[in-house]
Amino acid sequence: MQKGMRLNDGHITYLALLAKKDGTRRGCLSKKSSDNTKWHSKWFALLQNMLFYFENDSSSRPSGLYLLEGSVCDRAPSPKPSLSAKECLEKQYYFTVTFNHDNQKALELRTEDVKDCDEWVAAITQASYRNLATEHETLMQKYLHLLQIVETEKTVAKQLRQQIEDGEIEIERLKSEIAGLLKDNEKIQSNPEVPPSEDDTEIKKIKKVQSFLRGWICRRKWKTIIQDYIRSPHAESMRKRNQVVFSMLEAEAEYVQQLHILVNNFLRPLRMAASSKKPPITHDDVSSIFLNSETIMFLHQIFYQGLKARIASWPTLVLADLFDILLPMLNIYQEFVRNHQYSLQILAHCKQNRDFDKLLKQYEAKPDCEERTLETFLTYPMFQIPRYILTLHELLAHTPHEHVERNSLDYAKSKLEELSRIMHDEVSETENIRKNLAIERMIVEGCEVLLDTSQTFVRQGDCKTLHPEGMCLLMCCMWPLTLSQNGVVSLIDCTLMEEPEGTDDECK
Template sequence: MKLEKMQKNIRFNENQLIYLVGKARRENTNAGFLYKKSSDTGKWQQRYFVLYQNLMFYFENENTSRPLGVVLLEGSYCERIITPLKGKESEKQITWNNFKIEYIFTITYKSEGQRSYELRTDTESECNAWIDAIRRASYSKVLEQKEELEQKHLHVIQILESERQAKWHYVQQTEELATEVKKLKAELQKFKKDRFSNHKLEDETDEIKKIKKDTDNEQQVILKVQSFFRGWLCRRRWKQIVELYIRSPHAESMRKRNSIVFSMVECEEEYNQQLSTLVCCFLRPLRMAASSKKPPITHEDVNSIFLNSETLLFLHQIFFKGLCARLENWPTLVLGDLFDMLLPMLCIYQEYVRNHHYSLQVLAEYKQKSEFNNLLKRYEEKPACETRTLETFLTYPMHQIPRYIITLHELLAHTPHDHVERNSLEYAKSKLEELSKIKACNGLVKN
């Protein structure tokens, strides 16, 4: 039998690592105490963290020189999280919809199998400062800024080249005008000589003064004409440059891309209103009715009908706020990281899609009961429902994933192949298409 080859450990130079630790102590971007959640016991342990470039070292305390570990931040995502309520909460604890807000943030990676880190601070300002510093530590962020500066540099070079050509034309025109001025001066001098020879000496002084005065006036007129002509040429050339860019394919593509993004924000706002109506007008009132002395429906059936609708509302409220924040940076619109944040939560949609057919069956059975049917009609007559039924609101989440896929197709059609976020948009589209295939397969099986 052949002995199986044992997998070798990855080697690294410990002296080089210690050297980097020393540099991190002196030239760190951020440093301080944080609470790290242990991956083995799940307990919070206080450690001293030092951020240097795209490496984050953590120590037993502030005075120790040898680190306990190092976190590689390249390709990572740092986000603040909101944790569910557990046990008794103090009166000062900030809560929202059964969620508590602590100063906790996570460092995760896109690829599977890599460890994620949960860290906690004592204040909100420290939490925000660490999140901003970690997001700026990525080398890919520096490359993205470099590409953006190179594009701006190329655009400035094109403008300078057009300005040089315009300047060359202006110099030629000025030389032609200077030649004309010299001719006029020569004619004027010749005219002076003729006038001087034809008039008497006693009238010569008056005539010369008059000619000098006329010459000065003519020179002022010429200078004004030259100044006006140069200004007119500059304005005309700048107008031509602006018109050429407006008619360029790049500008047209950016206009279409911005239009798609604005339409996406409007659709997301409408979808948030639909989920809010589903939760506020149907889910919560039915939960209260299930808690009455003579409940028309049980809590289990309420959960079967609505499943995780309230979680979907919370998720899309966060997504919509992210879209609105991106609009504040217009005309630079970057959306790839928003879809990256949405992708890990697609399992919620998978659960909703699998349960949709069963929820409609449970609702149909309860509508046969007169007491429940009358109660449901009163809910559907509310102004916020706009004469739409509960089945209609339950079906809206089923159409959201295909809508995202269509929007991403349109965005990619107007996104250049060398764009910084094209890869992230294509990855998001492929993941959404996989979820859509799962939805279609579930529909075929149930049919």
């Protein structure tokens, strides 16, 4: 016959008191009784993956213990009050702890504060030995990494101390030689009529040779130290990082120049032309085509000046604060990207005006444009955010993990990637709506289904259908396919034109 499992009462009491004193979460909760009829107020204390409960907060021994390993804790809806219930359930918040043990009944608890309820649910959910083991492994890896860094720094510090000691010994020796030379000089000055002996001349020559050799050895040793650092992986990484920053400066200068040409060669002249007596374009069309291009130019001029100031302090390059200033203002790119396709359509519509087309060709013929069209300059801001993301990827690849800017650059990259995804989704959704609207205008009698935002454009093309009597009719419009939110593909009906003459033989 299997005996029951024995527990050490002293250990359980010690752990309960430790949980009551330094537990992760402590407080008074209402616990549902085993007969599912009454609620009893108990004092609960959470320690790691063990949940103790006492009769009250002054109890010295626990009334019970729950092992939470593998359990699931969730909020529970308030039960419907019975007609005979005297307690008010409106201010009670319930949650349950479900165990994965066989024949283990779920623990039902409640509080009088929604914040307290949520904090208990979060604390019990995290009360797992597996989570603690994972966190311990992560911290251990960080500890080993920091330990390697400390050992490396100790080795370098030891080498530097040895070099300093050697330098101090050399300095003391040189001081003694200087003191001896000063004494000899005083003797010579005190006895000017005594001619120097041949021994003194030979000693001076020897000292000059020794001084030359010592200087040569010192320079050679310093050159060796410099060359070792130049060939080190840290120096190579810093060179690549500086090269990325210098390339970023050149790309930013080119981008600012492109924005300057867009604003000064196109936006401002067209804005003045719209104010003339016979305007070739309206102010609304100018605003639709260029939107906030001028604001983007001012923003990047400030960013470029800040980047140049950072380059001036080379080799100390600090760029994170520049991106901290740039990130909150990049939302203006969302409006520009969202409006890009519409601006190109407005530009194409305005080109049908001969006066506007002639004026635009004059602007595009300027030497600054280098035979580039207005559409090309309007496209440049579309690629600036992805270019920043690629630059930050390269910069982080050559930035050490212990670098002071590592976290800030990583945060800027994540924010730019999030902004890029948002802009891509908005452009796709806007382009989908415009395609559906264009197809709806092509249909003779119209189609209200396409105007529903739940329809997604798939493709369109020529289609042939057979007449019930065997005659072939050719479609003269495009057949669009749309995809609704539930995944059903539908073919939008179009009005067919009459059969062209002379097609019977071809159909046969």
